[in-house]
Amino acid sequence: MKIKKTFSTLILLPILCLIPISTSFSKVEIEVKNDPKSVSVYEWFTKLQSPSGLVATREGKEGICFVYDQALAVYLFLLFDDIERAEKVLNFFNTRYQEQIEKGHFIGFVDMYFSTGASGATYRAGGPNAWLLNAINEYTYRTGKKTYLPLATTLADWLIELQAIDGGMMGGHHPHLHFISTEHNADAYAALKNFYFLTSKPIYAEKAEEFKNWLLEVAYIPSDKRFGNGKNDINYALDTSSWTVLALGKEVEHVLDIAETVAQCSQYYEFKNCNVEGFDFGGPYWDTPYPDKDAVWFEGTAQMIIAYQAVGNEEKANHFLNEIEKCLTESTYHPGTFGLPYASNAGTPAYGGWQMTNNPLCASSSAWYVFAKARFNPFNFKGELLHNFKEFPWPPKDINPVEYVKKQFKPTVDDFEGTQAQISTSYPLDQVESQHCIFNHNIEFNQTARGKKALRLLFIPRNITDARGEFISEEIYNFEKEDGPPVILTTSSQPESITDDDERVFKKVPQTEEIKTEKNKSKESLALFSRKFLTPQDWKDSNNLNFYLKHDNSTNFFFLRLKDAKGKTWVSEPIALVGKGWKQHKLDINKTNLSKNEITEIGFGLRSGSPTMESVIYLDEITLN
Numbered sequence: 001m002k003i004k005k006t007f008s009t010l011i012l013l014p015i016l017c018l019i020p021i022s023t024s025f026s027k028v029e030i031e032v033k034n035d036p037k038s039v040s041v042y043e044w045f046t047k048l049q050s051p052s053g054l055v056a057t058r059e060g061k062e063g064i065c066f067v068y069d070q071a072l073a074v075y076l077f078l079l080f081d082d083i084e085r086a087e088k089v090l091n092f093f094n095t096r097y098q099e100q101i102e103k104g105h106f107i108g109f110v111d112m113y114f115s116t117g118a119s120g121a122t123y124r125a126g127g128p129n130a131w132l133l134n135a136i137n138e139y140t141y142r143t144g145k146k147t148y149l150p151l152a153t154t155l156a157d158w159l160i161e162l163q164a165i166d167g168g169m170m171g172g173h174h175p176h177l178h179f180i181s182t183e184h185n186a187d188a189y190a191a192l193k194n195f196y197f198l199t200s201k202p203i204y205a206e207k208a209e210e211f212k213n214w215l216l217e218v219a220y221i222p223s224d225k226r227f228g229n230g231k232n233d234i235n236y237a238l239d240t241s242s243w244t245v246l247a248l249g250k251e252v253e254h255v256l257d258i259a260e261t262v263a264q265c266s267q268y269y270e271f272k273n274c275n276v277e278g279f280d281f282g283g284p285y286w287d288t289p290y291p292d293k294d295a296v297w298f299e300g301t302a303q304m305i306i307a308y309q310a311v312g313n314e315e316k317a318n319h320f321l322n323e324i325e326k327c328l329t330e331s332t333y334h335p336g337t338f339g340l341p342y343a344s345n346a347g348t349p350a351y352g353g354w355q356m357t358n359n360p361l362c363a364s365s366s367a368w369y370v371f372a373k374a375r376f377n378p379f380n381f382k383g384e385l386l387h388n389f390k391e392f393p394w395p396p397k398d399i400n401p402v403e404y405v406k407k408q409f410k411p412t413v414d415d416f417e418g419t420q421a422q423i424s425t426s427y428p429l430d431q432v433e434s435q436h437c438i439f440n441h442n443i444e445f446n447q448t449a450r451g452k453k454a455l456r457l458l459f460i461p462r463n464i465t466d467a468r469g470e471f472i473s474e475e476i477y478n479f480e481k482e483d484g485p486p487v488i489l490t491t492s493s494q495p496e497s498i499t500d501d502d503e504r505v506f507k508k509v510p511q512t513e514e515i516k517t518e519k520n521k522s523k524e525s526l527a528l529f530s531r532k533f534l535t536p537q538d539w540k541d542s543n544n545l546n547f548y549l550k551h552d553n554s555t556n557f558f559f560l561r562l563k564d565a566k567g568k569t570w571v572s573e574p575i576a577l578v579g580k581g582w583k584q585h586k587l588d589i590n591k592t593n594l595s596k597n598e599i600t601e602i603g604f605g606l607r608s609g610s611p612t613m614e615s616v617i618y619l620d621e622i623t624l625n
Contacts, residue, residue, distance in 0.1 A: 055363060068131050070135075073085075101154075126169050126172045129172075134379070136149075136152040187243075226240065237282040238297065246310060256304070298341065310377055342364070457604065525608040530604075537599045542589065546622070548619070564600060
């Protein structure tokens with residue numbers, strides 16, 4: 001089956017009506033509230049919630065609380081109409097969000113916290129943050145309360161800032177999160193699509209469709225009729241079948257077939273002395289891209305059950321639901337309550353590291369079991385199954401719907417249309433390298449060529465010598481700015497030409513011995529603002545790098561520098577800053593010696609001329625074609 005390159009038509013709704021909405025649930029959800037086995041799992045979840053509001057990932061004394069599991073807990077509490085406990089979870093993140101805003105700007109939630117509220121990780125991955133956004137979507141819909149909408153808006157914007165130039169969402173805010181994964185993009189697609197339904201802001205529908213487009217065009221492997229684990233990753237994990245169906249619907253129903261071929265298995269579960277049939281997660285991927293079928297993954301099997309429900313295959317859904325239900329196990333720590341561990345037995349570690357275990361009981365498997373009982377799809381708004389989607393209770397029926405038309409993704413390196421934080425987080429880790437100069441960048445709103453924003457670069461060369469031609473020893477200043485980390489600059493003095501608008505704070509710091517003794521024999525100054533891509537960008541289908549440049553008729557020169565994954569660099573011919581006003585420049589990137597499908601960095605530099613002059617230049621609409 002070939003995937004059709006079509007996109008869902010989304011209906012533009014007015015801004016969220018902040019009127020009380022009934023919290024009564026659909027018929028199947030009322031049934032699950034009255035189902036003794038599901039209730040026993042809910043009661044187990046209540047025992048896992050700590051005073052901080054966080055719910056333990058696994059029962060026991062370790063106190064680990066993954067963000068993904070917190071989102072699942074919110075869903076589960078909402079299914080049982082326990083608004084108070086759902087709010088306890090969300091209040092924790094709302095507080096952490098406020099703390100980040102007070103310090104400067106939001107940089108995402110780390111993947112894991114401890115039950116005390118302390119941070120337990122450094123990675124800030126996109127997927128778990130998307131899950132949290134979607135849990136807030138569900139809470140907002142069910143309660144009609146706008147308490148967490150500021151946090152939700154910031155989360156949605158943060159996810160958009162992680163978008164790479166091929167349209168997919170990168171792994172997250174961390175230099176080691178270089179990947180673009182199928183799982184995370186399915187999460188982000190669902191979260192942004194659902195948030196669009198709450199806010200009616202087209203940007204969220206547009207970005208959701210771009211993530212969907214990436215899934216269908218980049219992650220999908222037509223020859224195998226399945227999704228790979230991510231960009232340039234042909235390995236298979238079960239959730240690339242189940243989660244893509246839950247997010248995208250019947251359009252990709254056929255990817256469930258390969259799960260039955262490569263992941264379905266039967267294993268022995270010792271705690272209930274029974275054989276159980278289900279699906280394995282993955283494998284070590286040493287000799288094959290497919291699972292080794294050495295364990296039944298309870299969480300993933302429950303996800304497959306909901307996927308079968310979503311496409312109307314009730315026979316298979318009921319079969320596997322009965323299989324995992326017989327494995328419900330009484331809690332060792334909270335007698336009388338029940339749950340499921342990760343798997344039937346300890347299988348081979350996936351990716352050579354993460355190993356599923358059959359003890360202790362865990363939040364994810366237990367929550368997804370209840371979702372399967374409730375026929376609840378957390379990817380789809382209100383959790384309703386895709387083949388039975390109902391109208392929202394708003395807007396009033398007399399409001400005419402407006403069709404949303406998707407824009408084709410434009411291969412833009414930077415158009416400065418994101419938030420100011422995009423400079424440091426969209427393809428994170430901008431870096432200033434300066435030598436005998438002051439160099440700074442910031443966002444400019446009033447001087448633009450075509451867009452709403454431009455990049456302003458300030459360059460003040462310092463090439464000061466004494467009567468003998470020797471460089472004068474310079475003082476070292478720590479340059480702090482709001483939109484990025486501190487950088488070290490060398491200056492002879494604090495220049496008077498720096499205005500209050502530049503928002504600079506100079507603090508004198510001690511010179512190191514290395515800096516004191518270093519003598520630079522260069523007769524010119526240069527500075528480079530570089531954008532490091534978290535994942536190598538594929539420019540092989542592009543011929544030109546275009547940009548608009550505005551300058552102030554100085555003797556300095558502008559240049560571009562590219563670097564690829566092999567460490568090779570290419571520097572353009574210098575562009576003289578002669579004349580005034582905006583001018584478009586086109587550079588032929590076919591003439592570089594780089595691997596065009598492995599571009600890892602683009603730099604914008606200025607080099608001093610003679611006589612030494614200051615420069616303020618503006619850069620706008622950097623695109624590929």
